[in-house]
Amino acid sequence: MDNTYYDPKDLKKFPKISEWSEELGAKFFDYYGKVFEEGALSAREKSLIALAVAHVVKCPYCIDAYTQDGLQRGITKEEMMEAVHAGAAIESGATLVHGVQMMKKYDKLSM
Amino acid sequence: MSTQSLHKRKNKLSETENQLEILSHGIFANGELPTFKQKIAETNQFPLRPKKLEILQINVGYMCNQVCSHCHVDAGPDRKEIMTKETMLQCIDVIKTTGAHTLDLTGGAPEMNPNFRWFVEEASKAGVKDFIVRSNLTIIEANKKYHDLPEFFKKHNVHVVSSMPHWTKGKTDKQRGEGVFNKSIEALKKLNNVGYGMPGSDLKLDLVYNPAGAFLPTNQASMEKDFKKALMDDFGIQFHNLFAITNLPISRFLEYLIASDNYEDYMYSLVEAFNPSAVSNVMCTNTISVSWDGWLYDCDFNQMLELKVASKVKHISEYNEAVLNDRDIIISQHCYGCTAGSGSSCQGSVA
Ligand code: SF4
Ligand code: SF4
Numbered sequence: 510m511d512n513t514y515y516d517p518k519d520l521k522k523f524p525k526i527s528e529w530s531e532e533l534g535a536k537f538f539d540y541y542g543k544v545f546e547e548g549a550l551s552a553r554e555k556s557l558i559a560l561a562v563a564h565v566v567k568c569p570y571c572i573d574a575y576t577q578d579g580l581q582r583g584i585t586k587e588e589m590m591e592a593v594h595a596g597a598a599i600e601s602g603a604t605l606v607h608g609v610q611m612m613k614k615y616d617k618l619s620m
Numbered sequence: 621m622s623t624q625s626l627h628k629r630k631n632k633l634s635e636t637e638n639q640l641e642i643l644s645h646g647i648f649a650n651g652e653l654p655t656f657k658q659k660i661a662e663t664n665q666f667p668l669r670p671k672k673l674e675i676l677q678i679n680v681g682y683m684c685n686q687v688c689s690h691c692h693v694d695a696g697p698d699r700k701e702i703m704t705k706e707t708m709l710q711c712i713d714v715i716k717t718t719g720a721h722t723l724d725l726t727g728g729a730p731e732m733n734p735n736f737r738w739f740v741e742e743a744s745k746a747g748v749k750d751f752i753v754r755s756n757l758t759i760i761e762a763n764k765k766y767h768d769l770p771e772f773f774k775k776h777n778v779h780v781v782s783s784m785p786h787w788t789k790g791k792t793d794k795q796r797g798e799g800v801f802n803k804s805i806e807a808l809k810k811l812n813n814v815g816y817g818m819p820g821s822d823l824k825l826d827l828v829y830n831p832a833g834a835f836l837p838t839n840q841a842s843m844e845k846d847f848k849k850a851l852m853d854d855f856g857i858q859f860h861n862l863f864a865i866t867n868l869p870i871s872r873f874l875e876y877l878i879a880s881d882n883y884e885d886y887m888y889s890l891v892e893a894f895n896p897s898a899v900s901n902v903m904c905t906n907t908i909s910v911s912w913d914g915w916l917y918d919c920d921f922n923q924m925l926e927l928k929v930a931s932k933v934k935h936i937s938e939y940n941e942a943v944l945n946d947r948d949i950i951i952s953q954h955c956y957g958c959t960a961g962s963g964s965s966c967q968g969s970v971a
Contacts, residue, residue: 553846580833580835582846583838586790
């Protein structure tokens with residue numbers, strides 16, 4: 510894995526971020542762990558949300574992690590792809606809705 | 621997916637020394653990962669020793685009507701190893717005298733042994749408390765001569781334990797073969813119809829979940845909930861418990877791991893998920909496994925790796941519980957599969 514920004518093995522080193530800032534690292538992992546516990550949403554639902562967001566923020570580490578997590582939970586590939594589409598729809602919608610701003614500006618500046 | 625066993629394909633993994641070589645070299649020899657022995661020594665659990673014998677697991681043959689891609693037995697229609705009546709008689713003698721409360725018949729498809737029914741009848745007279753048959757479900761549908769198995773099981777109050785990798789067709793068929801899902805569903809309905817798996821019923825029907833791929837099972841209880849809901853909603857099927865079992869890196873699952881370039885990552889996941897408190901409850905601590913030809917092993921996995929018990933007593937014909945119990949259990953890196961996460965045994969989670 511030379512000369513690339515991403516190495517899959519780095520995911521396993523994630524906990525190491527605490528070494529350079531123990532307190533903040535610990536607070537983050539504590540928070541992270543709590544977020545994904547069963548709550549008003551099931552851990553299964555949260556896993557699918559995480560997968561969708563992983564795609565939107567384009568994090569290959571999280572895509573690996575939550576694809577694996579989904580498989581472990583018995584989530585099907587159809588469910589996973591629907592989650593990715595939900596993320597993609599929001600992401601493209603967010604781009605397109607700015608089109609309204611563009612249209613308004615265009616109209617304002619045009620005779 | 622291959623339709624033949626490693627054995628028939630003369631694949632190099634059919635030689636168990638090649639499997640053991642893979643498991644003890646590479647990442648375990650170069651120090652990247654600790655060996656299982658090192659790992660359990662850290663928590664003072666080496667050597668692994670048996671506790672009181674509770675389960676006698678008898679493998680009556682490697683012949684099977686399926687060729688599942690994860691099969692640790694390397695079973696299939698082309699495997700001819702079958703326990704003889706003579707060895708069965710030796711097993712029955714032992715069943716009568718042993719302190720074990722559970723008899724666990726496995727294979728292959730145990731029902732394909734021509735003496736299977738006779739053995740069940742004789743063994744059930746010996747009065748074991750829990751008499752398990754590991755049925756792959758599709759055998760009930762495979763041929764007319766097996767159609768009455770649900771009634772036969774009921775007559776002898778056999779506890780049926782069956783594999784089901786997922787509640788959807790796609791995942792199940794991918795691991796266990798085309799058409800397996802629909803046949804399994806039909807078989808489960810028939811078992812339900814005679815009373816198996818119904819709430820409050822004494823006719824126990826449990827399912828076993830093995831992940832269909834290079835990942836570990838998640839929490840057994842939440843998986844059971846999902847399985848129960850899906851099988852009930854989609855097919856009106858009921859069952860008692862779901863056992864979540866981790867696939868051990870041996871035999872055809874090892875073949876898959878290597879071919880899909882997942883072996884190292886999978887071993888990493890197993891080692892990372894190592895749970896020291898699962899060690900004292902692994903299956904080999906309360907089980908003896910008997911092979912089709914009567915040899916004794918610490919577990920079904922060691923049987924497939926041809927690692928006979930480290931005891932003077934090595935064969936069912938010379939069975940002696942006291943001598944056998946005074947032994948060290950033979951371990952290798954495949955044992956990480958039994959101690960990952962909540963642990964895994966033929967009875968599911970152990971920690
Ligand atoms: S996993 Fe079970 S059903 Fe599948 S081939 Fe092996 S013994 Fe047969
Ligand atoms: S593989 Fe067998 S010997 Fe190893 S821990 Fe599991 S049950 Fe025990």
